[in-house]
Amino acid sequence: MQNNDEIKPWKILSSKMALDVKWFPVRQDTVELPSGKVIDDYYLYESPEIAVVVPVTTDGKFVICQQYRHAVGQIMYQFPSGTVPKGETPLRSAERELLEETGYIAPHFEPLIKVAAYATKLTGWQNIFLAEGATQKQVPPYDPEEATRIVLVTPQGLEAMIDRGEFQVPDSLAAALLVLRRMKQ
């Protein structure tokens, strides 16, 4: 008992910038749906590509960042992450962000999965890497715009944080569960 909808992409008839600012460019598309219906006010945030790293230290601990997140007004836990600038590969961004945000380096970065942060309204993808064998190279410099507290937790500790509902950034949560699942296999 199914409706057997065939899923087709929409057609973009025209686009313009609705908010033409560097840190939050919003595009307004006029789109034609497969049904023929035209919508002239589909807004989306042309968000950057993101690199996310799950760092696991040589003694098997996860390196987690605690940071203030302004849109929700809360201090949250998540893995190191940042924007992939034009001309840089997601892998290079992952290496750079790990060092800049936490002071850690790792000998090997493995692509885990790629997710779309908010696929209806944000254009950017999140490229998630696993970095095993991480070691601390330096104390991370203090960044007033992104003050970060580093927390090291065991796999059991991370499972407990997840079960208490404290790990609330979805791409980091998904990445944590993927790595924890693999550790048990």
Next chain:
Amino acid sequence: MQNNDEIKPWKILSSKMALDVKWFPVRQDTVELPSGKVIDDYYLYESPEIAVVVPVTTDGKFVICQQYRHAVGQIMYQFPSGTVPKGETPLRSAERELLEETGYIAPHFEPLIKVAAYATKLTGWQNIFLAEGATQKQVPPYDPEEATRIVLVTPQGLEAMIDRGEFQVPDSLAAALLVLRRMKQ
């Protein structure tokens, strides 16, 4: 070896609407950081609260939706989800979205976790529920703006989709991994 940053919230000095449209309201905040630095152009999307449902049928299959997602221009898999309108509880929205999008109902909805879709730039939270014992009540009506193909998969099938990198909506991916983990415990 830590920087021991103390993480403090920012202070909002003033706010105004930068894009005052119904489907994508963008707010511009002037914020004061703990360092004293003032930023006068912090933009954020006042995104809606969302309800997400992981439906598991009486014979143990996951009910998944395949839909076109315009911001990334791709057809993607995810669990049923939708906006929580003002005056409705996330639980009620979850029940309603499950029926509207898939035609399924379930006797019991259990809160799994709450995540912040994109905590730096989007205000909205995603409330994720597990709905076990789901059964199909009706063929879902065709919605030209959100055409949906329903797919039923076993836990093994869902694990395989995840391993192939086909389950790319982060809140749905995290929810799937949480439920699969629990099924093994």
